[in-house]
């Protein structure tokens with residue numbers, strides 16, 4: 001299916017992408033010339049040894065970081081030269097993040113955490129509360145709205161994080177080791193959710209160390225020393 | 233419509249800010265404490281300072297800031313030599329001085345000569361020690377005392393040298409001379425006067441800087457006073473007799489314009505100096521005193537203001553300190569918000585609102601306590617205090633200002649948090 005799609009359907013495209021950190025007289029090339037494109041509706045697993053540049057690539061794709069050199073096209077728009085505000089705007093409207101360590105705001109309730117993107121989108125409080133409730137229900141936490149993250153298990157926290165990532169109805173979900181802090185059974189639950197979301201049309205890019213988890217993705221990309229070693 | 237949405241958004245931000253502050257009630261309270269004390273001291277100090285200066289100024293204003301008073305006093309040299317034997321000491325302002333003053337300065341609207349004698353007054357069976365004030369009709373223009381009954385002195389009284397007297401209400405009551413007694417005879421010393429009018433006594437006390445109106449006064453034409461009682465007064469005290477020859481006890485001058493008061497005073501001073509080798513007079517210029525009181529007030533305000541300012545500064549630094557700690561503590565939260573799509577500006581707004589809410593609440597609480605303090609001071613010490621709108625509005629806006637000034641830096645620090653670093657797993 002992927003192969004039959006036209007190249008223009010690429011929702012994400014890196015062109016000759018470099019991320020270079022100067023370290024004194026040396027330099028670290030976290031991305032050392034990456035050319036890749038991900039199509040709309042695809043589900044990618046990114047693998048590779050520690051330090052191979054996976055997180056660096058995710059940060060660039062997530063508009064959190066800028067390339068030292070090269071181009072990044074997001075939905076056809078070159079975002080490599082955009083300023084901080086425009087990148088924030090892209091994150092807010094088109095991207096959803098899922099992190100290894102969940103990254104919920106501890107002092108906010110589950111509902112408030114899920115509402116967060118809607119708050120920055122300027123939704124009115126009632127509508128966003130309604131949407132948050134819907135999303136919480138869809139990840140099976142409809143009865144936990146007033147709980148604080150610390151009162152939840154790891155799996156539950158990650159589900160809240162997924163609900164929050166979905167609040168702005170993003171095209172792309174970026175997940176950096178989403179199962180890294182979870183036991184196998186819980187990890188499987190989470191990956192099932194991601195598969196379901198992919199079926200509904202979300203483009204998902206996921207970093208993982210576990211081959212069993214990577215199996216669930218439609219494509220696997222393996223990185224080594226800042227370049228793409230192979231694609232499976 | 234758009235403004236409305238914006239406003240409710242702002243209100244929501246404030247509400248979220250308050251919610252966040254309420255998560256750490258004790259810390260928020262301790263943080264606001266600095267501003268509470270600062271604002272409290274500003275309000276208290278302003279009202280105490282204002283109260284003190286108002287009291288002084290009220291007294292001076294009552295006298296009339298357009299007026300200048302010259303009083304006859306014994307010069308220091310005379311005071312020292314007259315104590316042993318009987319002799320006449322001659323001092324003070326003369327009729328000639330008065331004429332010169334009246335004739336020289338075009339800036340003088342009214343000049344009133346005053347001659348004072350203490351005499352026994354008698355009406356029917358009642359006697360009373362009177363202060364007899366020989367003066368001109370201009371006196372009544374100057375003091376503007378309401379007439380209770382009859383009339384005040386007139387030019388024709390002077391011209392005819394009529395033996396007429398105007399009593400103060402208080403004195404009239406003491407002599408049992410009510411409204412109906414106008415026209416009755418009052419003997420002052422050896423002489424008989426017809427009571428032609430009664431004027432109101434001056435209300436209140438402590439303002440006798442120049443108005444000899446406090447006690448029982450009888451106002452009579454100046455030339456009558458002079459011809460009846462002369463210029464020499466004998467004062468008997470144990471072992472010695474003292475003769476004083478004073479022509480006029482006092483001259484009150486009203487200047488046409490405030491701007492001319494000081495120059496007129498200077499001119500009169502120079503003129504008197506020429507004819508009085510010894511300084512046997514005393515000039516008081518209420519305007520100068522007013523100016524002095526105002527300058528004093530400014531100084532007091534600056535001193536009190538700096539002290540209050542320092543306490544506010546300390547309060548502000550306290551807030552900044554806690555907010556910086558809060559930014560460090562909430563680095564991860566900031567990173568999350570940024571990753572989700574919050575702009576730097578929005579992070580700044582969030583932290584700034586928290587600081588301003590904190591300092592404003594501190595300001596309002598401080599204001600409430602600060603209003604009570606002067607009331608307590610007044611209650612327990614009797615020191616007058618005045619709470620003006622200024623002394624409430626100023627600290628209120630200062631507390632908002634402190635929130636902004638000392639909140640900017642922590643908020644900017646928060647906005648500069650790099651989400652990549654903040655979100656790196658611990």
Ligand SMILES: Nc1ncnc2c1ncn2[C@@H]1O[C@H](COP(=O)(O)OP(=O)(O)OP(=O)(O)O)[C@@H](O)[C@H]1O
Nearest residue numbers: 021028029030048049050051052053054055056057
């Ligand atoms: N801010 C930085 N300054 C300097 N070097 C950096 C910086 N961030 C990353 N690097 C380097 O870039 C390389 C790629 O790092 P990255 O975090 O992308 O690896 P990774 O593939 O995500 O590894 P892991 O599997 O351990 O998460 C590493 O050598 C790392 O040391």
Ligand SMILES: [Mg+2]
Nearest residue numbers: 054055056176
């Ligand atoms: Mg990584």
